[in-house]
Amino acid sequence: MTDLKMSRIPARLSHPRGASVVARVPHSGVEESILSWSLSGGLRLWSMASGELLRFRRTIDHQAFAFCPLRGNYALAADDRIFLCSLENDEVLREWREPDGRVSALALSPDGRCLASAGEGKVARLWPTDSDSVAHL
Numbered sequence: 001m002t003d004l005k006m007s008r009i010p011a012r013l014s015h016p017r018g019a020s021v022v023a024r025v026p027h028s029g030v031e032e033s034i035l036s037w038s039l040s041g042g043l044r045l046w047s048m049a050s051g052e053l054l055r056f057r058r059t060i061d062h063q064a065f066a067f068c069p070l071r072g073n074y075a076l077a078a079d080d081r082i083f084l085c086s087l088e089n090d091e092v093l094r095e096w097r098e099p100d101g102r103v104s105a106l107a108l109s110p111d112g113r114c115l116a117s118a119g120e121g122k123v124a125r126l127w128p129t130d131s132d133s134v135a136h137l
Contacts, residue, residue, distance in 0.1 A: 042057055063078070065077075066107050073108070082097075113129055
Protein backbone atom coordinates (compact mmCIF):
# COMPACT_ATOMS: atom_id res chain seq x y z
CA MET A 1 0.00 0.00 0.00
CA THR A 2 2.94 2.31 -0.50
CA ASP A 3 1.16 4.22 -3.26
CA LEU A 4 -1.57 5.50 -0.91
CA LYS A 5 -1.43 9.15 0.04
CA MET A 6 -1.48 9.23 3.83
CA SER A 7 -3.67 12.33 3.84
CA ARG A 8 -6.46 10.35 2.14
CA ILE A 9 -6.54 7.47 4.62
CA PRO A 10 -9.12 7.84 7.39
CA ALA A 11 -7.61 7.98 10.85
CA ARG A 12 -9.24 4.73 11.97
CA LEU A 13 -11.03 1.81 10.37
CA SER A 14 -12.67 -0.15 13.17
CA HIS A 15 -12.15 -3.84 12.44
CA PRO A 16 -12.98 -6.12 15.40
CA ARG A 17 -10.04 -8.19 16.64
CA GLY A 18 -7.69 -6.69 14.07
CA ALA A 19 -7.36 -7.30 10.36
CA SER A 20 -5.24 -10.07 8.87
CA VAL A 21 -5.36 -8.69 5.32
CA VAL A 22 -5.69 -5.06 4.21
CA ALA A 23 -5.62 -4.06 0.54
CA ARG A 24 -6.40 -1.05 -1.60
CA VAL A 25 -9.26 -1.52 -4.06
CA PRO A 26 -8.46 0.79 -7.00
CA HIS A 27 -12.05 1.17 -8.15
CA SER A 28 -15.09 -0.41 -6.53
CA GLY A 29 -17.98 1.23 -8.24
CA VAL A 30 -17.75 4.97 -7.66
CA GLU A 31 -15.00 5.48 -5.10
CA GLU A 32 -11.65 4.08 -4.09
CA SER A 33 -11.91 1.68 -1.19
CA ILE A 34 -9.93 -0.34 1.30
CA LEU A 35 -10.67 -4.02 1.83
CA SER A 36 -9.97 -5.66 5.18
CA TRP A 37 -10.41 -9.26 6.31
CA SER A 38 -9.78 -11.15 9.53
CA LEU A 39 -10.22 -14.74 10.56
CA SER A 40 -12.84 -13.87 13.16
CA GLY A 41 -14.23 -10.58 11.92
CA GLY A 42 -15.32 -11.01 8.31
CA LEU A 43 -14.70 -9.10 5.10
CA ARG A 44 -15.21 -5.33 5.10
CA LEU A 45 -15.09 -2.74 2.33
CA TRP A 46 -14.35 0.83 3.48
CA SER A 47 -14.52 4.22 1.77
CA MET A 48 -11.01 5.71 1.51
CA ALA A 49 -12.45 9.23 1.60
CA SER A 50 -14.62 8.99 4.70
CA GLY A 51 -13.66 5.76 6.48
CA GLU A 52 -17.32 4.71 6.28
CA LEU A 53 -18.07 0.98 6.17
CA LEU A 54 -19.56 0.36 2.71
CA ARG A 55 -20.15 -3.38 2.92
CA PHE A 56 -19.70 -6.32 5.27
CA ARG A 57 -19.64 -10.05 4.57
CA ARG A 58 -19.54 -12.51 7.44
CA THR A 59 -16.71 -15.02 6.89
CA ILE A 60 -16.46 -16.70 10.30
CA ASP A 61 -16.15 -20.22 8.86
CA HIS A 62 -13.27 -19.31 6.55
CA GLN A 63 -9.64 -19.78 7.52
CA ALA A 64 -7.75 -18.29 4.55
CA PHE A 65 -8.21 -15.28 2.24
CA ALA A 66 -6.58 -13.82 -0.90
CA PHE A 67 -7.44 -10.75 -2.99
CA CYS A 68 -6.72 -9.69 -6.59
CA PRO A 69 -7.26 -5.92 -7.10
CA LEU A 70 -6.79 -6.19 -10.88
CA ARG A 71 -9.81 -8.45 -11.38
CA GLY A 72 -11.74 -7.43 -8.27
CA ASN A 73 -11.93 -11.04 -7.10
CA TYR A 74 -11.17 -12.65 -3.78
CA ALA A 75 -10.78 -16.23 -2.60
CA LEU A 76 -11.85 -17.79 0.69
CA ALA A 77 -11.14 -21.25 2.08
CA ALA A 78 -13.52 -23.16 4.37
CA ASP A 79 -12.14 -26.52 5.50
CA ASP A 80 -11.42 -28.36 2.23
CA ARG A 81 -13.39 -26.00 -0.04
CA ILE A 82 -12.07 -22.96 -1.90
CA PHE A 83 -14.34 -20.24 -3.26
CA LEU A 84 -13.46 -17.59 -5.84
CA CYS A 85 -15.86 -14.64 -5.45
CA SER A 86 -16.56 -11.29 -7.09
CA LEU A 87 -15.92 -8.29 -4.84
CA GLU A 88 -18.64 -6.39 -6.69
CA ASN A 89 -21.51 -8.59 -5.49
CA ASP A 90 -19.94 -11.47 -3.46
CA GLU A 91 -21.13 -13.95 -6.13
CA VAL A 92 -19.28 -17.27 -6.05
CA LEU A 93 -17.58 -17.50 -9.46
CA ARG A 94 -15.91 -20.86 -8.97
CA GLU A 95 -15.57 -23.51 -6.27
CA TRP A 96 -12.93 -26.20 -5.79
CA ARG A 97 -12.45 -29.00 -3.29
CA GLU A 98 -8.96 -29.68 -1.89
CA PRO A 99 -8.55 -33.49 -1.98
CA ASP A 100 -5.98 -33.63 0.85
CA GLY A 101 -7.91 -31.88 3.62
CA ARG A 102 -8.17 -28.43 5.16
CA VAL A 103 -6.77 -25.40 3.30
CA SER A 104 -4.69 -23.06 5.46
CA ALA A 105 -3.21 -20.59 2.94
CA LEU A 106 -4.29 -18.93 -0.32
CA ALA A 107 -2.66 -16.52 -2.76
CA LEU A 108 -3.95 -15.06 -6.03
CA SER A 109 -1.52 -14.15 -8.80
CA PRO A 110 -1.26 -10.42 -9.58
CA ASP A 111 -3.29 -10.90 -12.78
CA GLY A 112 -5.89 -13.05 -10.98
CA ARG A 113 -5.56 -15.95 -13.40
CA CYS A 114 -4.09 -18.41 -10.91
CA LEU A 115 -4.86 -19.31 -7.30
CA ALA A 116 -2.32 -21.10 -5.09
CA SER A 117 -3.41 -23.14 -2.08
CA ALA A 118 -1.66 -25.10 0.66
CA GLY A 119 -2.86 -26.99 3.69
CA GLU A 120 -2.96 -30.19 5.72
CA GLY A 121 -1.93 -32.40 2.81
CA LYS A 122 1.48 -30.66 2.68
CA VAL A 123 0.95 -30.14 -1.04
CA ALA A 124 0.80 -26.78 -2.82
CA ARG A 125 -1.62 -26.57 -5.70
CA LEU A 126 -2.17 -24.08 -8.51
CA TRP A 127 -5.76 -23.61 -9.62
CA PRO A 128 -6.36 -21.73 -12.91
CA THR A 129 -9.25 -19.40 -12.07
CA ASP A 130 -10.90 -19.89 -15.45
CA SER A 131 -11.14 -23.72 -15.26
CA ASP A 132 -11.65 -26.64 -12.88
CA SER A 133 -8.19 -28.09 -13.49
CA VAL A 134 -5.39 -28.17 -10.91
CA ALA A 135 -1.58 -28.50 -10.98
CA HIS A 136 0.44 -29.96 -8.08
CA LEU A 137 3.69 -28.32 -7.00
